[in-house]
Amino acid sequence: MQVNLEWFRTFKAIYETGTMSGAAKQLFVSQPGIGLHLNALEAYTGFPLFERTSRKMIPTEKGKLLYQQILSSVECLQDVEKRFQKKSGIERPTLSIGMCVETFQQVLEKHIPYLGFNLIMQFGDNEHLLHLLENGSIDSIMTSMKSNDSNLIYNPFASERFVLVAGKNTDLTEFYSLDINDKSAVKDWLKMQFWYSTASDMKVLNRFWETNFGEHPDFLPNYIVPNKFSIIRCLSIDGGLAILPEFLCKEVLNTKEITKIWEGYSPVENALYYAKRKQSLFMEEINHIEKLLINEFSSVEIEEHID
Numbered sequence: 001m002q003v004n005l006e007w008f009r010t011f012k013a014i015y016e017t018g019t020m021s022g023a024a025k026q027l028f029v030s031q032p033g034i035g036l037h038l039n040a041l042e043a044y045t046g047f048p049l050f051e052r053t054s055r056k057m058i059p060t061e062k063g064k065l066l067y068q069q070i071l072s073s074v075e076c077l078q079d080v081e082k083r084f085q086k087k088s089g090i091e092r093p094t095l096s097i098g099m100c101v102e103t104f105q106q107v108l109e110k111h112i113p114y115l116g117f118n119l120i121m122q123f124g125d126n127e128h129l130l131h132l133l134e135n136g137s138i139d140s141i142m143t144s145m146k147s148n149d150s151n152l153i154y155n156p157f158a159s160e161r162f163v164l165v166a167g168k169n170t171d172l173t174e175f176y177s178l179d180i181n182d183k184s185a186v187k188d189w190l191k192m193q194f195w196y197s198t199a200s201d202m203k204v205l206n207r208f209w210e211t212n213f214g215e216h217p218d219f220l221p222n223y224i225v226p227n228k229f230s231i232i233r234c235l236s237i238d239g240g241l242a243i244l245p246e247f248l249c250k251e252v253l254n255t256k257e258i259t260k261i262w263e264g265y266s267p268v269e270n271a272l273y274y275a276k277r278k279q280s281l282f283m284e285e286i287n288h289i290e291k292l293l294i295n296e297f298s299s300v301e302i303e304e305h306i307d
Contacts, residue, residue, distance in 0.1 A: 003044055005077070008070050010037035011049060015067050018056045072135040079137050094118040095285045098129040098141035102228040102248055107296040108289070117285045125200055133275060140277075140286045142293060144270035154273040155290065158297035160245040161269045162204055164190075164262040165253070167235035172261060183265075187213050195221035196231040196242040204268075208243045212264045232258065243268075247297070272297070 013023035014034065024031040042049055049063035059067065079096070094117065099108070101123045112119060122129070122138055126145035132138040134149050146154050166172055170193070178185050197205055202221075209217040223240070225231055231242045232249050236257040252258050274290045276283075 004037075004040065007037045007041040007044070008074050009078075010034055011041055011063075012067065012071065012074050014038060014050065014057050015059055015063065020057065072131070072137065075132075075137045076135055092116070092118050093282050093285050094120060095140075095282050095289070096120040096122060096138045097289055098122040098124065098132060098138050100125075100142075103142060105229065106248055107293060111292050115288075117282075130275070133277070136277075139280060139282055140289065141275050143273055143275050146273065146275075151277055152275055153278055154275050156271050156273050157290070157294045158272045159269050160247060160272055161263070161267055162208060162243050163246045163260050164208070164264070165235065165242055165244055165249060166259045166261050167238055167240040168257055170239035170241070170259070172259070175261060180262075183213060190241065191219055194223070194240040195219070196223045196225060196234060196240050197221040198227055198231070199224055201228070201243070205243050208264060208268050211266050211268050 010023060010027065013026045014020060017023050017026055020031050020034050020038075024034050027034070038049070045062070045066070047062045048060055049066060050057040050059055097108075097119065098121075104121060104123070122132065124132075126143050129138065129141040129143055130145060130147050133141050133152065134147065143154075144160070175186075175189055178189060180186060195205075205221070206216060209215070223234065225234065228244055228248055231244065232252055234240065235242060236252055246253075246260070249258060253260055274293060276286050276290075280286055
């Protein structure tokens with residue numbers, strides 16, 4: 001029996017949607033066709049890939065292993081399919097870019113209507129985006145992490161500094177009266193406050209705390225919200241503390257809706273890189289996005305000097 005690559009696409013859709021009907025809707029095929037593909041793949045592999053229940057298809061251990069093995073390859077093939085599929089009208093290049101959602105909204109979103117090419121945005125943490133770039137599922141990313149892949153180029157273009165900010169109604173009287181060199185007193189005051197974070201930013205809070213106090217924080221934030229802009233909006237209404245990239249909250253800092261109260265004893269910074277492969281069919285478009293990002297971050301640095 002010869003394997004059909006469509007079986008893997010079907011298997012991936014069932015795995016991700018959890019049902020045969022969900023996979024059928026995702027792939028725009030009939031549910032019986034989905035069943036035929038899955039049965040053929042299970043016959044080919046020689047073991048069941050899912051446990052069938054009345055409501056959900058639960059992957060077996062073999063199914064989970066197969067999913068991990070084929071995921072990047074199937075995504076790469078799907079990406080190639082999108083790029084080379086014949087389309088009606090004027091043909092435009094399609095670029096896929098990855099970065100965190102807040103940075104996209106802050107620096108790139110406003111430029112999209114003026115781009116001369118199609119754009120597919122993908123969001124995630126550094127590890128996920130690097131994985132997509134390395135396996136060819138994405139054209140370029142903005143990242144603070146580098147890998148050892150010799151096929152990638154990392155151009156440093158900016159740095160992000162993380163600062164401690166306080167919400168609009170935070171009582172800072174006691175904090176400003178502290179001897180800032182008394183680490184124990186500063187730490188105690190910070191631990192008494194209400195904290196905001198996102199699930200993905202816990203590493204930043206840990207890093208800030210360890211850099212300044214030499215230990216892991218022994219508390220959890222009071223509010224875990226979807227993204228950094230949610231934190232900014234909440235802090236603009238009431239009190240609380242958060243560790244945020246300074247460039248991201250520049251506007252509300254200028255309007256005094258929130259207050260930067262401390263950079264730490266040792267500032268916590270990340271170098272930002274624009275990462276891309278050494279060879280690409282869309283290098284002109286990739287370089288255009290890179291110039292936009294450089295200009296946006298340069299303008300922020302100029303404003304900080306003026307301030």
